[in-house]
Amino acid sequence: MSFSQSRIIWAMRFSLAVVVLSLALVAAGCGSDDDSSTTTNGSAGTASEAPQTSENGAGDDKQQAAQRDGGDGAGANQGGDGGSESREEVIERAEKEFEPKPNADNSIQEFGEEQDGEERSEVVDAMFAFFRAMANSDHKAICNGLTSANVEQLETFLKLKDKQGTCETVLEEVLRAQTPEAKKAANGTVYEVREEDGNAFVLFVPQGGVASYFVMKDENGAWKATSVTTGTPLDPGALAGK
Numbered sequence: 001m002s003f004s005q006s007r008i009i010w011a012m013r014f015s016l017a018v019v020v021l022s023l024a025l026v027a028a029g030c031g032s033d034d035d036s037s038t039t040t041n042g043s044a045g046t047a048s049e050a051p052q053t054s055e056n057g058a059g060d061d062k063q064q065a066a067q068r069d070g071g072d073g074a075g076a077n078q079g080g081d082g083g084s085e086s087r088e089e090v091i092e093r094a095e096k097e098f099e100p101k102p103n104a105d106n107s108i109q110e111f112g113e114e115q116d117g118e119e120r121s122e123v124v125d126a127m128f129a130f131f132r133a134m135a136n137s138d139h140k141a142i143c144n145g146l147t148s149a150n151v152e153q154l155e156t157f158l159k160l161k162d163k164q165g166t167c168e169t170v171l172e173e174v175l176r177a178q179t180p181e182a183k184k185a186a187n188g189t190v191y192e193v194r195e196e197d198g199n200a201f202v203l204f205v206p207q208g209g210v211a212s213y214f215v216m217k218d219e220n221g222a223w224k225a226t227s228v229t230t231g232t233p234l235d236p237g238a239l240a241g242k
Contacts, residue, residue: 087189090205094191097211098203098234108213108234109203112196120193123200123216126223131230134182137175143167147217147224171228178230184209185230206231210238 085093100106115123126145133141143151146167154170163169187207194201198218205211212231216223 090189091191094189094203094205094211097205097238098191108201109192109194111194111201112199113194115193115195115200119195120190123193123195123202123223124190127202127204127214127216127225128186130225131182131186131188134175134178134228134230135186137179139168139171139175142171142175142228145225146228147219147226150226150228175228181206181230183207185214188212188231203234204231209233211235 098109100109130142130145132138133145143154143166146154151167154167155165157170158165184207185204188204188209190202190204191211192203194203200216200218200223202214202216203211204214209231211234213234214229214231215226217226218224
C-alpha cells in the first residue's frame, strides 16, 4: 500500500478515532471545553500574490461553483486579525493552499474525481446542514447527520458505562465548545468536492480559517458526516501559533 493510499485511509478512519478519543476523555473525567474539538481556528495569511487565472480558468470555475453552493458560505470571511476577505479572495487563497505540492503527499487533493452540479450540491448541502446542527447544539440533527458507524460507536460507549440512552445522550457530554468553530465552518467556502466509491472529501475554508477538509459518506442514498468535528486542516502546521 502506498503512502498516499495510507493517508486517505487514515483520513477516513480519523473521524471515528476522534469520537473514541472524546468519549475516553469524558469517561476518565478529563473533559474540557475543547475535548472533542479537532477544528480550525484563526486565519491563514492571505497570499501576497493571487494565482493568475484566465477568463474561463480554474479560478473562475471555483467561483461559479462556490456561488451555486448557496448562502451557507456567503459573505466575507472575517480574518483573525480583524480584516475580511470576499468570497473571491477566499477562493484565490484556497487555490494556493490546496495546490498539490512537489514531492509531497497530495492524496487528499487528488482523491477520486472532482464533482460538480447536483452531486456537489448534495454533498455540500449535507455538510453545511451538519455544521449548522453543531452550531445550534441540535444533538438530534447531529446524530441524524452521522453515519451509522459513528452512531453505533457513540451508543456502544454508553453500554460500556452501563448507562441508558442514545447517540444524543453522549453528545450532550461530548460536545461542549463546538459552537463557535461550527459557526465558522457553516459560513465557510467550499473549494472542491472530490468523490470516489461513495466517499467524498470536501475541500473548504472555514470562515477566517485555513484550508481544511471534511469527509462525507454516501449511506443509502444520503450523504452523512463521518466525524463529530468541524473539519481538519490540510496542513496541521498551518495553525501553529494561532
